Amino acid sequence: MNAPYYVPPLEDMRFLLEEVFDLSGVFGQPPYEEISFDIARAVLDEGGRFAAEVLGPVNARGDAVGAQFVDGEVRTAPGFIDAYRQYRDGGWVGLDLPPEYGGQGLPLVIQAGMAEMVTGSCMAFSMLPLMGRAAARLLIGHAEAALRDTVVPRLAAGEWTATICISEPQAGSDVGRTATRATPRDDGSWSLSGTKIFITFGDHDLAPQIIHMALARTPGAPVGTRGLSLFIVPKFDFAADGALGARNPAIVTSIEHKMGLKASPTCVLNFDGARGFMVGGEGNGLKTMFDMVNVMRLEAGIHGLGVGGAALAKALTYVTERLQGGNADAPPVPLVDHADIRRMIYTMRSRIEAMRAMMFETALQLDLAVTAGSAAGRATAREQAQWLLPIGKAFFTATGFEVANLAVQCFGGYGYIAEAGVEQYVRDLRVASIYEGTNGIQAFDLVVRKLLNDEGRRYGEFVARIRRDLEQHAARPDLLDIRSALADGLARLERVSAAYRALPRGQRRAAEAGAAAFLAMTGRVTSAWMWLRMAAAATGGSALHRRKRELAAFYASYLMPELLALEAQAMPGAARVDGLDAETLVSYG
Ligand SMILES: Cc1cc2nc3c(=O)[nH]c(=O)nc-3n(C[C@H](O)[C@H](O)[C@H](O)COP(=O)(O)OP(=O)(O)OC[C@H]3O[C@@H](n4cnc5c(N)ncnc54)[C@H](O)[C@@H]3O)c2cc1C
Structure with missing residues (x-):
C-alpha cells in the first residue's frame, strides 16, 4: 500500500463552511471585519498542506522512537525540532489570538479546522501549540498588564511554550485535593513547592522557555477547590523585555512510558521553592484555569475527530487496493465490494462527517459569543457552546476511538502490524477519553x-x-x-x-x-x-x-x-x- 501520511479533509470542510453553516454572523463582523470565505479557504488549504507534508511524516517516527529523558532533560522525537520551527515560523500557533498580541486574529471556526488537521496528522505534536494558545487566552483575560505584555506575545509567536499543571498523585479528577503549596515572597511573587504529574511537554528542546500554569494552595486557604489559586511558574526567570535569567527550580524528574502518544513527553514535574506569579486573584484558581481548560476541551474532542478521520482516510485507500474474495474462477475483488466492509466504511464515514459538522457548530457558537450583535445573542451562543463542549469532548473521543478501531478491522491482520500505520491511531487516541476531564x-x-x-x-x-x-x-x-x-x-x-x-x-x-x-x-x-x-x-x-x-x-x-x-x-x-x-x-x- 502506498498511502499518503495524511489526507486533509478540505473538500468536506469547504462544503460545511460554505454550503451548510451560515457564517454571516462572524465573517465580516467585528473583530473579524477582514475575514472572508477566500481567507478561510486559503488558510485551511495551506494548513492542510502543512499537516500532510510536514507533520504527517514525523508521526510514525515519533511513535517508534518517542520522547527521551536524557541527563535530566527531555529530548523530543526525531523531526519534532524542525516541524515545530516551521509551525512557529508559519504563524500557526496564534491563529485565533488577537493581532495586538501577535496572533493572526482568525475566528475559531478556522482555527478548529486547522486543529483537526494538526491533530489528525500528528496528535502527539498537536498538544504543544494547543497549550500555548490556551495559556495565552487565559493570560489575556486575567494577567496583570506587565506580565501579560511580556508573556502573551511570546506564547502567540510560539517562541515560548506553556503547560497546564493540575494533576498530582492524590488529585486527579478530584482537583480539590491539590497539595502543592504557594507561599508569598517579599517581592510580591510566590514560592511553589510540590509535585505535579502527567504534565504534557513539561520539558522539551523545542523552545528556550516554558511557562507552567499551575494550581496551588496558599497559606490558610480553605480545603477543596475554593482554596486553589493559579500561578505562572516559568522554567527560567525573565525580564520585562523577555531576556531569560536564572533557572527556576521547576524540574522534570522523569517521563512516563505510555501505551501511545509516545512523542508527547508526559512528565513528573517538581516545584522546589519555584518562583511563581499569581494570576486571577487568590482563591480564584480553578475558575480562572477554566478559561484555559475550555479552549483545551474543544480540542481534546477534536483529537477524536482528527485521529479517527486520519484512520478512516487510511482505511479508504486500503479497501480499494487490497484484493480478496469474489468468485474463485475470477480475479479477486477489492475489499470495498464486500457488504461488511461497506458497512464499516459507511459507519466510520457517517460518524466522522457528523462530528466534523458538530465541531464547526461548537466553534461557531463560540465565535458568535463574541460577534453577535446583542448581549442576549452573545449569551445564548455562549450557553449553547457550554452545552456542546462536554458532548464534544466525550462523544468525539469515544467515537473517534471506535472509528480508529474499525479502521484496523478493515485492514485485517495488517491492521495489527505497525507498518500499516493504523494501530498507532488506536493507541494514541485511547488517552483522549481520559485527560482533559x-x-x-x-x-x-x-x-x-x-x-x-x-x-x-x-x-x-x-x-x-x-x-x-x-x-x-x-x-x-x-x-x-x-x-x-x-x-x-x-x-x-x-x-x-x-x-x-x-x-x-x-x-x-x-x-x-x-x-x-x-x-x-x-x-x-x-x-x-x-x-x-x-x-x-x-x-x-x-x-x-x-x-x-x-x-x-x-x-x-x-x-x-x-x-x-x-x-x-x-x-x-x-x-x-x-x-x-x-x-x-x-x-x-
Ligand atoms: C498522557 C497523559 C497526559 C496528561 N496531561 C496532563 C497535563 O498536561 N496536565 C495535567 O494536569 N494532567 C494531565 N494528565 C492527567 C489527566 O488529566 C488525569 O489522568 C485525569 O484527569 C484523570 O485523573 P486520574 O488519572 O487521577 O484518574 P482518577 O481521577 O483516579 O479517575 C479514575 C476513574 O474514576 C472515575 N472517577 C473519578 N472521580 C469520579 C467521580 N467523582 N465520579 C465518577 N467517576 C469518577 C474517572 O472518570 C476515571 O474513570 C494527563 C494524563 C495522561 C495519561
Whole structure:
C-alpha cells in the first residue's frame, strides 16, 4: 500500500463552511471585519498542506522512537525540532489570538479546522501549540498588564511554550485535593513547592522557555477547590523585555512510558521553592484555569475527530487496493465490494462527517459569543457552546476511538502490524477519553451541572433549535428518513431528561448512573441534526452531494436505532449499581 501520511479533509470542510453553516454572523463582523470565505479557504488549504507534508511524516517516527529523558532533560522525537520551527515560523500557533498580541486574529471556526488537521496528522505534536494558545487566552483575560505584555506575545509567536499543571498523585479528577503549596515572597511573587504529574511537554528542546500554569494552595486557604489559586511558574526567570535569567527550580524528574502518544513527553514535574506569579486573584484558581481548560476541551474532542478521520482516510485507500474474495474462477475483488466492509466504511464515514459538522457548530457558537450583535445573542451562543463542549469532548473521543478501531478491522491482520500505520491511531487516541476531564466527568457535568442545575435552559435552547430545523424541512420528502430518525431520537432524549428532572434532589445518583448513556444519546441526536442540515444542503448531483444524502440515510437507518438501547440504559433505575455493597462487588477470584 502506498498511502499518503495524511489526507486533509478540505473538500468536506469547504462544503460545511460554505454550503451548510451560515457564517454571516462572524465573517465580516467585528473583530473579524477582514475575514472572508477566500481567507478561510486559503488558510485551511495551506494548513492542510502543512499537516500532510510536514507533520504527517514525523508521526510514525515519533511513535517508534518517542520522547527521551536524557541527563535530566527531555529530548523530543526525531523531526519534532524542525516541524515545530516551521509551525512557529508559519504563524500557526496564534491563529485565533488577537493581532495586538501577535496572533493572526482568525475566528475559531478556522482555527478548529486547522486543529483537526494538526491533530489528525500528528496528535502527539498537536498538544504543544494547543497549550500555548490556551495559556495565552487565559493570560489575556486575567494577567496583570506587565506580565501579560511580556508573556502573551511570546506564547502567540510560539517562541515560548506553556503547560497546564493540575494533576498530582492524590488529585486527579478530584482537583480539590491539590497539595502543592504557594507561599508569598517579599517581592510580591510566590514560592511553589510540590509535585505535579502527567504534565504534557513539561520539558522539551523545542523552545528556550516554558511557562507552567499551575494550581496551588496558599497559606490558610480553605480545603477543596475554593482554596486553589493559579500561578505562572516559568522554567527560567525573565525580564520585562523577555531576556531569560536564572533557572527556576521547576524540574522534570522523569517521563512516563505510555501505551501511545509516545512523542508527547508526559512528565513528573517538581516545584522546589519555584518562583511563581499569581494570576486571577487568590482563591480564584480553578475558575480562572477554566478559561484555559475550555479552549483545551474543544480540542481534546477534536483529537477524536482528527485521529479517527486520519484512520478512516487510511482505511479508504486500503479497501480499494487490497484484493480478496469474489468468485474463485475470477480475479479477486477489492475489499470495498464486500457488504461488511461497506458497512464499516459507511459507519466510520457517517460518524466522522457528523462530528466534523458538530465541531464547526461548537466553534461557531463560540465565535458568535463574541460577534453577535446583542448581549442576549452573545449569551445564548455562549450557553449553547457550554452545552456542546462536554458532548464534544466525550462523544468525539469515544467515537473517534471506535472509528480508529474499525479502521484496523478493515485492514485485517495488517491492521495489527505497525507498518500499516493504523494501530498507532488506536493507541494514541485511547488517552483522549481520559485527560482533559475524563469522559465520565464530562457526562456528570452535562447531566448535573448543565441539565439539572441550570433549570434546563441550555438544554431547552438546544432542543428548540433542533425543532426549528425539523420544521423548516418538514416539506422536503427527500429528507423524510433523517427527519423521522432525528424526531424520534429527540423524543427519547426528552423522555430521559424529563425523568431526570423529576428526580427528587436526594435521588440524583440515578441520573449520575445514567449520565454516560445520556451523553451518548445527545451525541447521536446532535449527529443526526448535523446530518439533517448536511443532507438539506446537498441537493446537487456531485459525488460529494450524493454521498452526503446517502450517508444521512445510513445514519438514520443503521446508527440511530442505537438510541432505543441508550434510552433504556439512561432511564433512572436502569443502571442498578447500588444493589451490592462495595466489598461484595469487588471480591473476585
Ligand atoms: C498522557 C497523559 C497526559 C496528561 N496531561 C496532563 C497535563 O498536561 N496536565 C495535567 O494536569 N494532567 C494531565 N494528565 C492527567 C489527566 O488529566 C488525569 O489522568 C485525569 O484527569 C484523570 O485523573 P486520574 O488519572 O487521577 O484518574 P482518577 O481521577 O483516579 O479517575 C479514575 C476513574 O474514576 C472515575 N472517577 C473519578 N472521580 C469520579 C467521580 N467523582 N465520579 C465518577 N467517576 C469518577 C474517572 O472518570 C476515571 O474513570 C494527563 C494524563 C495522561 C495519561
